[in-house]
Each structure stands twice: as C-alpha cells, then as structure tokens.
Amino acid sequence: MRGTLVNVAAVLVGSGVGLAIGNRLSERLRRIITTGLGLCTLLIGMQMALKVGNVLVVIASMVMGGVVGELLGIESGLERAGEWLKACARSGSGTFVAGYVTASLVFCVGPMTLLGSIQEGLTGNPDIIYTKSMLDGAASIAFASSLGIGVSFAAVTVLVFQGALTLLGAQLAFLLRPEILNELTATGGLLILAIGLLLLDVKRIRVANLLPALLVVVLLTAARLSLGW
Numbered sequence: 001m002r003g004t005l006v007n008v009a010a011v012l013v014g015s016g017v018g019l020a021i022g023n024r025l026s027e028r029l030r031r032i033i034t035t036g037l038g039l040c041t042l043l044i045g046m047q048m049a050l051k052v053g054n055v056l057v058v059i060a061s062m063v064m065g066g067v068v069g070e071l072l073g074i075e076s077g078l079e080r081a082g083e084w085l086k087a088c089a090r091s092g093s094g095t096f097v098a099g100y101v102t103a104s105l106v107f108c109v110g111p112m113t114l115l116g117s118i119q120e121g122l123t124g125n126p127d128i129i130y131t132k133s134m135l136d137g138a139a140s141i142a143f144a145s146s147l148g149i150g151v152s153f154a155a156v157t158v159l160v161f162q163g164a165l166t167l168l169g170a171q172l173a174f175l176l177r178p179e180i181l182n183e184l185t186a187t188g189g190l191l192i193l194a195i196g197l198l199l200l201d202v203k204r205i206r207v208a209n210l211l212p213a214l215l216v217v218v219l220l221t222a223a224r225l226s227l228g229w
Helices: 002-022 027-049 055-072 074-089 096-109 111-123 127-147 149-167 178-199 212-227
Strands: none
Touching (some): 002 096, 002 127, 027 178, 055 074, 055 212, 096 149, 178 212
C-alpha cells in the first residue's frame, strides 16, 4: 500500500498549500478558481465518457445505479461523514462538507484509481498511483484554496477506498479487461461530468447516489460478455 500512503500524503500536503494560498485570496478570486476547476472537471469527465463501447449498458447502469443509490441514501451518508469529520476538526467552514464530498469523489472515481490500485495489489508496482498522487496533490491545492479544509479530509476516503482496492487487487484483476474497463471508465466519466456541473453551480446533482452505477456497469458488462452479446 505504499502508493496509497504516498497519495494520502500528497493530498494532505497539497491541501495545506491550498489553504495557505486561499486564506490570502478574496471571495471573488476563490469563485473564479472554482469556476476554472469546474470547467477542467467537465473536460476530464468528457474524455473519460468518450471511452464508452456500449452506450446502452452505460445508460442502464446510470439509471439502475441511481435508483439503488437513492434508496440507500449514499449522498446523505457521505454528507453525514463530512459533518462528523467537521465536528471532529472543530471547523467553522461553511464549505467543509462540499469540499470533502467533492474531493473524495474526484480523487476516487477516475480510472487511475482502479488501474493503479489493482496493479499495485497484483505486482507491488505503485507507479500509476505515484503519478496519480502528483495529480491529486496539484488538484488539492486548487480545491482547498477555494473549498477550504474539508478537501484535506478526502485523504481519509482515499486511504480507505484505494487501500481496499489494493488489498483486493488479485480478486479484482478481471476489471482490467478492456471490454469492462472501457465501460467502467465511461460511467466514471459521467460522474466526473456531474461533479463539474456541481462546481459550476449549473445543477445540484446528488453525485454520490450515482456511485452504484460503477458496480452495475461491471455486472451488466460481464453478463453481456458471458452471453456473447
């Protein structure tokens, strides 16, 4: 889990730098930074979404996953976790929960998380996660400068989620099959697009409630392949 620990450190360091910068910025500058982040997030999500191979599978996964997420109340649970962390940190930041939820999703939904974690779990090679760590560290600076200290607590989510993927690397190796990985990446890209819309204040989307779509797309794609469709 060396890669994940380095990733956690990168998020913490980046967030610290972002907080130091953000405290010197006016509200107007923080808003324009958030707008820039939103646009870049849209671009990343679009690039990922275009990996789609079977659009019907992705559509079905988003709909079914969204229903499951709403019934389970994943977004509310993640927000409660953010509120708990906020209380533990004794923070008065009005953007703590938004920063925590947004950063957690951005740092954990991308394909590098899956690829890098499984690779490290299988071979012990953390190179992809090291590269992801540099990207997450840079993103943490930007996010923390505009969304505040909640971003740094996304390191907890990275540690738990990415660490679990690494420990289960051998069992999850089938996810690296191109047919499955492309659909999984495309579905993750749609979630990233939703985060971009959220950052731009275009629409308040309960992105976390769509997370089960990542599991559904794997199951549907595996079923399609086994049936030879």
